[in-house]
Amino acid sequence: MKDHTRQYINGEWVESSSGETINVINPATGDAFGRIAKGNAADVDKAVNAAHDVYIEFRNTPVEERREMLDRIVNEYENRKDDLIEAITDELGSPIDKSEKVHYQMGLNHFAAARDALDSFEFEEQRGENLVVKEAIGVAGLITPWNFPTNQTSLKLAAAFAAGSPVILKPSEETPFASVILAEIFDKAGVPKGVFNLVNGDGEGVGNPLSEHPKVRMMSFTGSGRTGAKIMEKASADFKKVSLELGGKSPLIILDDANVDDAAFTAVQKVVNNTGQVCTAGTRTLIPESMKDEFLEKVKEKMEDVKVGNPREEGVKMGPLISRKQYDTVQSYINKGVEEGATLYHGGADQPEGLAEGFYVKPTVFSDVDNKMTIAQEEIFGPVMSVITYKDLDEAIALANDTKYGLAGYVFGEDPETLKKVARSIEAGTVEINNAKGGADLPFGGYKQSGIGREWGDFGIDEFLEVKSIKGYFK
Numbered sequence: 114m115k116d117h118t119r120q121y122i123n124g125e126w127v128e129s130s131s132g133e134t135i136n137v138i139n140p141a142t143g144d145a146f147g148r149i150a151k152g153n154a155a156d157v158d159k160a161v162n163a164a165h166d167v168y169i170e171f172r173n174t175p176v177e178e179r180r181e182m183l184d185r186i187v188n189e190y191e192n193r194k195d196d197l198i199e200a201i202t203d204e205l206g207s208p209i210d211k212s213e214k215v216h217y218q219m220g221l222n223h224f225a226a227a228r229d230a231l232d233s234f235e236f237e238e239q240r241g242e243n244l245v246v247k248e249a250i251g252v253a254g255l256i257t258p259w260n261f262p263t264n265q266t267s268l269k270l271a272a273a274f275a276a277g278s279p280v281i282l283k284p285s286e287e288t289p290f291a292s293v294i295l296a297e298i299f300d301k302a303g304v305p306k307g308v309f310n311l312v313n314g315d316g317e318g319v320g321n322p323l324s325e326h327p328k329v330r331m332m333s334f335t336g337s338g339r340t341g342a343k344i345m346e347k348a349s350a351d352f353k354k355v356s357l358e359l360g361g362k363s364p365l366i367i368l369d370d371a372n373v374d375d376a377a378f379t380a381v382q383k384v385v386n387n388t389g390q391v392c393t394a395g396t397r398t399l400i401p402e403s404m405k406d407e408f409l410e411k412v413k414e415k416m417e418d419v420k421v422g423n424p425r426e427e428g429v430k431m432g433p434l435i436s437r438k439q440y441d442t443v444q445s446y447i448n449k450g451v452e453e454g455a456t457l458y459h460g461g462a463d464q465p466e467g468l469a470e471g472f473y474v475k476p477t478v479f480s481d482v483d484n485k486m487t488i489a490q491e492e493i494f495g496p497v498m499s500v501i502t503y504k505d506l507d508e509a510i511a512l513a514n515d516t517k518y519g520l521a522g523y524v525f526g527e528d529p530e531t532l533k534k535v536a537r538s539i540e541a542g543t544v545e546i547n548n549a550k551g552g553a554d555l556p557f558g559g560y561k562q563s564g565i566g567r568e569w570g571d572f573g574i575d576e577f578l579e580v581k582s583i584k585g586y587f588k
Contacts, residue, residue, distance in 0.1 A: 115147030117289070120156050120313060121296040123163035124306030130155035135286050135315065140206035140433040141423055141471045147204075149289045152314030154322035157281065160310035164252040164279035165328045167307035172249040172277045176231055179275055183228035185302040186274075190221055193294055200290040201262055206432040206471070207387065208424045215387070219553075220263030220291075223569070226553035227271035230571045234275070236578075244586035247578040249277035250354060251330035254323040256316075256344070257292075258336045259285035259435055260390040260494075265335045265358075266292055268553075270309070272573035278331070279308040283319045287435055316340065324348050331356070331577065335392075338562055356566035356576045358392070358558055360492040361520030364513035365395035366535055368506075368526025373404060376525050377411030379548060380498065383523065385419050385431050385476050389496035390439075392563075393521035393543065397489055399509050402502040409480055409500065413459050416476050421465050433472040434495060440472040443495030447477055450488040455479040455499070484512050492518070506531070510538045519560025521545070542567070 118134050119126040129150035136145040150156075190197075194217060201212040238245045253273050257266045266284060273280045284292035296311045312319050320340075324332055324347040331354040334344050341357045348355050365383055367376045383395030400408050424432040434440050447462045460477030474495060482489050482499040489499045503509040513522060522539035524532055524546055536544045542559045545551075554570035566576050 114145070115290060117293045117313075118148055118150045120150055120152060120160070121300075121309070121311040122156070122160045123310065124300070127159075129153070129313075130159075131318070135313075137204060137287070137289060138436065139203055140435050143437070143471050147290060149286065149293075149313040152312045152319045154318070156312050156314070157319055157322040157326060160281045160312050161252060161323070161326045161328050163307040163310055164281055167305060168249070168251045168279050171279050171305065171308050172251070174277060176234075176236065179277060180228055180231040182302065182304060183224055183231070183271065183274060186298060186304070187221065187224050187228060189298045189302045190224060193298055196294050197263060197291055200294060201288075202424050204288040204290050205259065205262060205435065206424050208429045208432050211387070212424075216261060216263050219261065220267035222553040223264070223267040223271045226570050227275040227574065230554065230574060231275055234571055234574060239588055242585060242587060244583040244588075246581045246583060247575075248581060250577055250579050251278060252328055253278045253280045253331040253333060253577060254326070254329045255280050255282045256320050256323070256332070256334045256336065257282065257284050259287040260387060260392075262288040262291035263295075266295065268568050268573060269333050270295070272568065273577050274304075274308070275574045276577035278577045279310075281310045281312055281323060281329070283312055283314065283323060286313065286315050289313050320344070321347065325350065327351055329353060333576065334358070341564070356568070357564040358566075358568060359520075359562060359564045360518060361392045361394070361559065361563050362397060362490060362492055362516045362518045363393055363395045363521040363523065363541065364397045364399055364516075364539065365523040365525065366399045366509050366513055366539075367401075367404070367408070368524065368528070368531060368535070369401045369404065370527040371525050373407050374411050376400075377408055377415050379523075379525055380412060381415040381419065381476075384498045385416075385496045388431050388434055388474070390435060390494050392492075395521070395523045396493065396498055397484070397513075398498055398500045399503055399512055400500060402504060405480070405500070405502055409458055409478070412478055412498070412500075416459050416478060419476050421473055421476070422468065431476065431496065434474055435472070437472060439494065440474060443474050443493060443497065446488055446491070446493045446495070446497060450479050450482075450486065450497075450499075453486045453488070454481070455483075455486060455488060456481040458500070484515055490516060506535070510535060514538075514540045517562045520563035
């Protein structure tokens with residue numbers, strides 16, 4: 114059993130005020146493999162006060178010092194590569210090669226991107242006889258989700274450190290151990306006392322008092338819309354700044370000139386990646402009516418190539434869902450799709466054969482889906498594809514935007530002008546053409562109910578800054 118029942122506050126590992134603990138479950142087995150502290154309001158108060166005591170000093174550190182600190186973090190992060198990969202595989206159930214190539218790497222990329230952004234980031238701008246200053250907002254509360262234990266956590270931490278804001282981090286209680294390692298990394302890298310504080314626990318015990326604390330100036334949250342709304346409500350009592358990255362129901366528009374085999378491969382990957390537990394998952398696949406039969410045949414072939422199983426087993430491409438609760442949620446959506454009249458084309462409810470332990474599900478494809486159906490409108494957070502047909506490009510774009518979400522969108526085809534037209538027409542914070550890859554310096558965030566604000570790179574740093582005008586400031 115991994116036993117990490119202390120909190121990291123003011124540069125030290127201290128006993129939690131509550132004395133209570135939470136078991137951490139390995140989703141591949143369904144068994145507990147570790148324990149963390151179940152923090153409370155007293156823990157939060159200690160952490161916030163530690164951060165508040167140093168926020169002016171940290172705000173005023175030279176930019177080069179913060180850059181050097183991020184550089185040390187990058188180096189120490191690389192030194193802990195094996196430990197991070199092991200932790201993510203155990204707590205998330207991610208196939209071990211994905212733990213390395215996706216989860217570990219994304220976390221590293223964000224620290225490096227924030228470090229590099231400081232080379233050119235302008236914290237001051239002279240406008241005639243006046244000065245515009247960007248300065249750190251102050252103490253920031255960070256609440257991060259379980260589906261990307263390093264990515265979502267590192268992008269917030271890196272931006273806050275670059276901006277000069279001290280933080281209190283509450284990671285998900287379902288995937289806390291990567292954050293424990295991050296605390297050890299920061300300690301080794303010489304992050305000043307009080308600048309980083311880790312308080313483990315659940316939403317009621319830690320998340321709520323953090324959102325309500327009067328010395329917290331900003332809340333940055335990634336997770337569900339329901340929880341985001343609660344955080345926003347609590348933060349509004351004293352007008353905290355709020356940054357939210359929420360859910361999605363992202364469309365993948367496949368054009369009529371696309372290679373069907375390649376399109377099917379892309380569609381499957383957009384759904385099974387991270388067992389579908391991705392806020393940007395392209396779960397609504399929009400295809401021309403004329404392509405339907407051939408496309409579905411190809412999708413079935415690709416789905417059958419997705420090996421589901423123990424994340425440490427060679428060749429496994431899809432591990433378990435995070436928890437029994439999430440397993441039950443995905444099962445309910447699959448049953449709902451059948452009830453509402455969609456055609457269950459591949460997969461279905463219940464666990465895959467031979468995988469009775471853990472929280473494994475079958476990658477599933479529905480055809481004949483109407484965009485008004487529940488499975489086409491609500492975020493399932495599991496490997497479930499809804500195939501929707503369209504008659505022409507205008508209808509495809511209308512269907513793509515017919516959702517309360519706007520986090521991501523995808524378009525796949527051959528004609529450059531059509532691809533660009535569709536990309537510009539999708540109402541989403543990130544749109545990807547033909548699997549194009551972008552760096553960690555691009556802005557990330559959502560339209561509509563997918564969130565408020567932007568993260569990654571210099572856009573992420575801006576979220577942790579206030580803007581001040583000084584009139585009559587002569588250089």
